[in-house]
Amino acid sequence: MGTYITFPDLLIWLPILAGVFCFVAGTEKNARTIALGFSLLVLGVAVTSLFFKEEGRYLNYNNVNYIWLKYIGANYFIGLDGLGRMLTLLTAIGFPLVFVATAKAEVKNSKSFYGLMMLTQAGLMGVFMALDALTFYFFWELALIPVYFLSSIWGGEKRIQATFKFFVYTFTGSLLMLIGIIYVYLHTGAHTYEDGTVTMHSFALSAFYNVQLSASEQNWLFILFFIAFAIKMPIFPFHTWQPDAYDQAPTSVTMVLSGIMVKMGLFGVIRWLLPVFPMAAVHFKNVVIILSIIGVVYASCVAMVQDNIKRLVAYSSIAHIGLMCAAIFAMNQVSIQGVMIQMFNHGINIIGMWIVVEVIERKTGIKKISELSGIANTMPTLTIFMVIVALANIALPLTNSFTGEFMMFSGLYHYNRWFAAIAGLGIILAAVYTLNMIQKVFYGSANAVTGELKDIEWTEKLSLLVVVVLIFAIGVYPQPLIDLTQSAVNNLLVRI
């Protein structure tokens, strides 16, 4: 292994390289070009990797294992499996989409901005591919830190407060997880390197999977890890950083945060939490599902009375993520597979949603729903896109979310019908707040501000078009995504 330039290598090092280039780019405009160019390159790599997914034949293309810290048994071990492939694809699609959609927005000091964005991408890629706990933790933090700077420097008025909250929240979670990782590490078996060096313990994923822990150990370790992931997702009641952060962060960062970064939490649960602590997962699953479902209904209710369009989308996202978390813990084939494809779909939809919100905020300077009205009169194209994205957001059939939500609900129902029924209230409430928002913002007659608007530019059109095409393509024919994640689900279910 490691004798080729592999897909994981490319997916991580290209963004890092791009980040460095951006920092040293001569002009501000160059930075944007470099970022866009490299992110498209990454997209190309991610798409190409889809054709090399056969485990047996292309093992060496998809896995990298370098010795990192030999004396403690930590390796730079990354690899692509079905789930990782899908999420790296989402990350690879997300960034160029964000860059194109916000191309018309003014960014001060864009060299650092794009540099940090690309570093974030590298961090995300690493999280989704890590097969070693220390590598995972490293990338987990690598994804967090640039976002901290991005939102505290380029954010809105209350950015410092919001970012501080976000940072403290997630960092607390991270540290708890680190404690957990170290504890599990100390209980792993010995690891022998190829040159005969033996270490007492190992950080490798496989070692973590094989670790023997008593039920009570599993329980409190589960709590440590779960809090970290629950904050990241976020799950009620760990969610309050999110509306503030989404509201105050620059919208392109919010897109990354909500579209891709929250998937880190879900991914962590699927890749690390369930397989490493299966007994605790079974022990806690009802608690988690109930918390998640409370979150679904609660966030939907709160979303209904939001007047700030960004906070509305944030709460909507909390509700959707809550459903995904509940479905993971229903722990059956259909529900988990539904979650996996919904992770992708939610990423696409919410990025589309933010693109529209960003356009509105940039052009009017308003994010209060009550001060907007009748945008459909002056921006019909934007309205059409928004309606489609919103319908995808409420999981209308033949849009991408339908398949995911159908499978999640189906699995959840299989586990417990009352959970599914109560979570189903979220479907109704989602329609209420989404349609309310559309009605108030887009319909009606235009007011003084919205009457002067011009319709969207080609860059925004292009990015929204990509979103909409993905929405319908996956909505009508979701089978490729299902096939992609099939093996990941099987591997997971064997362990729990």
Add this chain to the structure above:
Amino acid sequence: MDIKAYIILSMVLFTIGVVGVLVRRNAIIIFMCVELMLNAVNLLLVAFSKMHALEAAAQASPNLASDAQIFVFFIMVVAAAEVSVGLAIIVMMYRNVHTVDVNFLNRLKN
């Protein structure tokens, strides 16, 4: 002489030193009080050393008998070094602020 007398003397000296450091504001007096505490400890060390000397000899380890006394010399050397540095600081302090009142030096607060 009974060891208790040494201990009491040493305690008295030490307490005088501590109280002096705490209540006096003149840097030179504080300095002298610090010396007093060091010497109280020295006295105690020497006294214990004398007391344990026979015991140590009985265990046939003559090194133990003189360990504490050697330690006292260390302390005296360190104290001498400290005096030179400390006095230098006090002199510099006087030159700069024309006082040796330690309460005047509360810039640490800021």
Add this chain to the structure above:
Amino acid sequence: MNSIIQLAWLVPVFPLIGFIINGLGRKNLNKTISGGIASMMVLGSFIISALLFAQVTHHQTANIHLFNFIQTKGLKIAFDFKIDQLSSLFLMIITGVGFLIHVYSTSYMHDEDNKDFAKYFAYLNLFVFSMLLLVMGSNFVIMFIGWEGVGLCSYLLIGYWYRNTDYTNAAKKAFIMNRIGDLGFLLAVFWLLAKVGTIEYDQVFTAASLAKLSAADITGITLLMFVGATGKSAQIPLYTWLPDAMAGPTPVSALIHAATMVTAGIYMISRSNALFSLAHTTQNVILVIGLATALLAASIAIKQNDIKKVLAYSTVSQLGFMFIALGTGNYVAAVFHVLTHAFFKALMFLGSGSVIHAMGGEQDIRKMGGLHKHMKITSITFLIGCLAIAGIPGFSGFFSKDEILAGAFAHNPVIFGATLFAALLTAFYMFRLYIITFTGSFRGTHDQKHHLHESPKAMTLPLIILAILSIIGGYVGVPEALGGHHQLAEFLSPVVGHSSHELSHNTEYMLMGISSVLVLISILFAWIRFKNYRVEGQATGLSKWLENKWYVDELYDMVIVKPLKSISSFLNNVIESKVVDGTVNGVGRFVNYSSRQLRWLQSGQVGAYVLLMVIGMIILFFIQFFL
């Protein structure tokens, strides 16, 4: 000739193409082209549907496999179409009536901008597409896809004039109420998946007939399905969206909110008759709800003054009739009534559209009157519609309604009585509408009077065709008592089985006689009451309740909407900001506060530090030696 059936996938594809062309090209197409494309696409679907129908009459049915929608371990959902007697009949209704309404719309919507015109037809095509999916699907998920799709189109078309907040409110209400029903349907699907493991119609029904489902399961599943049906087919308690839905353009009301979409619930239940026949509790619930809806809506319709509102409540009431039929296990009668109702209600809606067109947008019947003189075709066709819905012998409504009544009588004479009463109310309010609108003298403004004219051919032609169908449509189901064969029952029997009720011919004659006579009396009463109609003053007592629709909207507002809003505000303002966020911020504030207090220890006085040190040492000393 099997190849025709294999081409069934073309039926929904045509309107989809129309939707895409009109949707993408809305800025560049002129009205003739966009209207023409849309209508032609539906015509194409109609032609293929007719060919399919011809095949099916020769007992050729088929399942057409397109692709696997979702396939994984433990879940397989195929994107398949099922062409059989029931679906082919619905295909005919949808594409046939749909085509007429498309043609009508090209004229009715002619005052719109090019862009909006194309948008309208795009939505209309999308609706036809979704509705076709709904009836053609070979499993409940495909039905659900169409089910939500028609709900979406209904939303888009009700809110078509999006600048008007009332209209968009109505659209939103329709969508949300439908969603409530949809959740019920969805849960039924999950229940089936959990118990049977499949949602293919054939397999589910086989499983049910083999008693693989317990009685409780079947009752639960069918009740949840019926919840879905109450949403889509506007039954109590989810009916209030339909009258509001009249905010949409009138042809939309005719197509979606009278002829096709609202009958989806009936389609669903007739399709799943194998399940419903096994669930007697559900059947009774359906019967009660249907009857209550029929009576309630009919009573409201008596006092409405908006021409479309009357028709809307009439639709709700007629749907109630269909549910009565379903509740008595009389599936053929329900489908029969869907068929005839599609004709005469579409006819009346289009007629009302013609009236509104002539009146320059006025919908209040108190400002109309004597329109017969000015628009003869509209008036006569509308009259035919009224006669049909009232159930005058010879018109289509007579046969279908008679069958429902007969079924109800066989079930329980009390139910029959109540149903008959609803039918009498129907005759009364329909003729009230007709008499106030078309006879007497004109009560509108002078301008309106000059503007009165008969509508253009594109509008009257569909009226005439539908009027003819409203007359002859009933003859596919002439009961044996009248010497017919009831071809419809024969045709549908492979899907819904044979009708259950066994009444002697004499009883049937008696029932027909009673209902016909009473209906005539009811019409006569309406004639006497309204022939010299003058605008009445403030209503009081019962009529005030009726005029205000029994205050059901207000009740819902008070019981559901307002509490939900205040709970949400409470969650947002108190729980979210004070409790959850408050706890988080509280932790931060505590740390801040304690740091600020601890800061006083750092006085900067060396003496103070030394004092602390000494105190610390003394404490340690004590701990060491005395504790």
